[in-house]
Amino acid sequence: MRVATVLHHPARPVPSYRSTLFTPSPPKMKTLRFSFSHRSTKFKVLAAKKQLPELRSRKQKQDGEKLLSRNQKAEEGFDLGWLPAFPHVLIGSMSNFLFGYHIGVMNGPIVSIAKELGFEGNPILEGLVVSIFIVGAFVGSISSGSLADKLGCRRTFQIDTIPLILGAIISAQAHTLDEMLWGRFLVGLGIGVNTVLVPIYISEVAPTKYRGSLGTLCQVGTCLGIITSLFLGIPAEDDPHWWRTMLYIASLPGFILALGMQFAVESPRWLCKVGMLNDAKAVIGNLWGESEINKAIEEFQLVIKKDGSDLDSQWSELLEEPHSRVAFIGDGALASLLVGVTNFAGALCASYLMDKEGRQKLLIGSYLGMAISMLLVVGATSLPLDEDFSHNLSILGTLFYIFTFAIGAGPVTGLVISELSSNRTRGKIMGFSFSVHWVCNFLVGLFFLDLVETFGVAPVYAGFGGVSLLSALFAYYFIVETKGRSLEEIEMSLNANSTPGNK
Numbered sequence: 001m002r003v004a005t006v007l008h009h010p011a012r013p014v015p016s017y018r019s020t021l022f023t024p025s026p027p028k029m030k031t032l033r034f035s036f037s038h039r040s041t042k043f044k045v046l047a048a049k050k051q052l053p054e055l056r057s058r059k060q061k062q063d064g065e066k067l068l069s070r071n072q073k074a075e076e077g078f079d080l081g082w083l084p085a086f087p088h089v090l091i092g093s094m095s096n097f098l099f100g101y102h103i104g105v106m107n108g109p110i111v112s113i114a115k116e117l118g119f120e121g122n123p124i125l126e127g128l129v130v131s132i133f134i135v136g137a138f139v140g141s142i143s144s145g146s147l148a149d150k151l152g153c154r155r156t157f158q159i160d161t162i163p164l165i166l167g168a169i170i171s172a173q174a175h176t177l178d179e180m181l182w183g184r185f186l187v188g189l190g191i192g193v194n195t196v197l198v199p200i201y202i203s204e205v206a207p208t209k210y211r212g213s214l215g216t217l218c219q220v221g222t223c224l225g226i227i228t229s230l231f232l233g234i235p236a237e238d239d240p241h242w243w244r245t246m247l248y249i250a251s252l253p254g255f256i257l258a259l260g261m262q263f264a265v266e267s268p269r270w271l272c273k274v275g276m277l278n279d280a281k282a283v284i285g286n287l288w289g290e291s292e293i294n295k296a297i298e299e300f301q302l303v304i305k306k307d308g309s310d311l312d313s314q315w316s317e318l319l320e321e322p323h324s325r326v327a328f329i330g331d332g333a334l335a336s337l338l339v340g341v342t343n344f345a346g347a348l349c350a351s352y353l354m355d356k357e358g359r360q361k362l363l364i365g366s367y368l369g370m371a372i373s374m375l376l377v378v379g380a381t382s383l384p385l386d387e388d389f390s391h392n393l394s395i396l397g398t399l400f401y402i403f404t405f406a407i408g409a410g411p412v413t414g415l416v417i418s419e420l421s422s423n424r425t426r427g428k429i430m431g432f433s434f435s436v437h438w439v440c441n442f443l444v445g446l447f448f449l450d451l452v453e454t455f456g457v458a459p460v461y462a463g464f465g466g467v468s469l470l471s472a473l474f475a476y477y478f479i480v481e482t483k484g485r486s487l488e489e490i491e492m493s494l495n496a497n498s499t500p501g502n503k
Contacts, residue, residue, distance in 0.1 A: 140192020
C-alpha cells in the first residue's frame with residue numbers, strides 16, 4: 001500500500017459462489033450464505049441446454065450459445081461471493097484508516113503544536129515531529145514479517161494496536177518536544193507493522209476471484225483516514241488546542257481494531273502451516289465455499305512441502321530467485337481536503353478495475369498518468385504562460401497525479417508484492433519492501449527543498465516524471481499478471497523447480 005497526499009510541509013511521495021448451470025436432474029434451490037438464488041434464470045439455461053443437441057443448423061446452435069452467455073452474465077450480475085470475506089477484510093483495513101489519519105493529522109495543527117511546545121520558527125524541529133513517524137514506520141516494517149510468521153496475522157494486529165494507542169495518547173498529552181517525538185515514533189512503529197500486514201492478510205483471506213477488488217480497501221481506508229483527519233483539522237485554525245482532541249481521537253480506531261480482530265478469521269494458509277488443518281478448512285469453507293476446501297488444502301500442502309515452513313526462513317533468501325525479483329518491486333485545509341477526495345475517487349475506480357483489467361494494466365496506466373501529470377507541472381512552472389492559467393495548470397497536474405496514483409501505484413503495489421511473494425518468505429519480502437519505501441520517503445522529504453533550490457522546480461519534477469516512465473517500463477516487462485490466479489498457482493509458475501502453471 002502506498003499513499004500520495006499533500007502535507008503541511010513540502011509534498012513528498014509517501015506510500016463463489018458459482019452456480020452449476022447444467023445438471024442432468026431437475027434444478028434444486030440451493031441456499032448459501034450471502035447469496036441469491038435465481039429460479040427463473042436456471043430454468044432458462046436448462047431449457048437451452050436441453051434443446052442444444054437437437055439444433056441442427058449452425059445458426060441455431062450459435063443462438064443457443066448466445067442465450068447461455070446472456071444467462072451466465074445475468075447470474076454474474078448477482079454474484080456475492082465476495083461478501084463472506086468482506087467483514088474480515090474491512091476490519092483489517094481499519095489499520096489503513098489509522099495510517100491515513102496520522103498522515104493528515106499534522107497537516108494543519110503543526111503550527112499550533114510548535115507554538116505550544118516551544119519550537120515555533122524552527123523548521124528542523126517541525127520537520128522532525130513529522131518525519132520521526134517515518135523512522136518508526138521503518139523499524140516496524142522490518143520486524144513485521146517475523147511477527148506475522150510466528151504469531152499469525154490476527155494476534156500481530158492485536159499486539160500492534162498497543163503502540164498505536166499509546167503513541168496517540170502520549171502525543172495528545174505531550175507538554176514537551178521529547179514527549180511528542182516519542183508518541184509520534186510509537187505511532188509510526190505501529191503503522192509500519194500494519195502497512196506490511198494488511199496486504200498479506202487480505203491476499204491470504206480473500207477468494208482468488210475477488211482478491212484484487214478487496215485488496216483496494218487498503219487504499220480506500222487510507223484515503224478515508226486522510227479525509228477524516230483533514231476535515232477534523234479545520235477547527236484547528238481557530239482553536240490552538242484542538243490538536244490534542246484530534247490526537248485523542250486517533251486512539252479510538254486502535255481499540256476498534258483490537259476488538260474486531262477478536263472476531264476476524266486467521267489466514268487459512270498460516271493455519272495450515274502451523275498444523276491447524278481443521279481450522280484452515282473451516283475458514284475456507286466459510287469464506288470461499290465448501291467446494292474449494294479440498295483443492296485449496298491440496299495446494300497449500302504442496303507449496304509447504306516444497307518450500308518448507310516460513311518459520312525457519314532466512315533474510316538471505318530474499319537475494320535468491322525468484323524472491324529477489326519481488327522484493328525490489330516496491331520502492332490550505334480545504335485544498336488538502338480536495339486532494340484527499342481525489343485520492344479516494346481514484347481508489348474507488350481501482351476497486352472496480354482491479355479484477356477486470358488486471359494489476360499490470362493498472363500499474364502501467366498509473367505510472368504513465370503520473371508522468372504526464374509531472375510534465376503538466378513542469379510546463380506550468382517553466383513555460384511563459386498567463387499567471388492564472390499557469391496556476392490552474394499546476395493544480396490540474398497535482399490532482400491528476402493524485403488520481404492516477406490512487407488508481408494503480410497506490411493500491412496495486414502492496415497487493416502485487418504480496419501475491420508474487422512465496423508462501424515461505426512473504427512476510428520478510430513485504431517487510432523489506434516497505435522498509436525501503438519508508439527510507440525513500442524519508443530521503444525525498446529530507447532533500448526535496450535542497451534539490452529545488454539547487455536545480456529549480458521544473459528539473460526536479462521532470463526527474464520525478466522520468467522515474468514514473470521507467471516504472472511503467474518495469475511494470476510492462478517484469479510484472480507478472482496475477483488476476484484470477486490463486487497464490488499457490490502464482491508461486492508454482494514463478495518457481496523454476498516446480499511445474500509451470502498457466503500464465
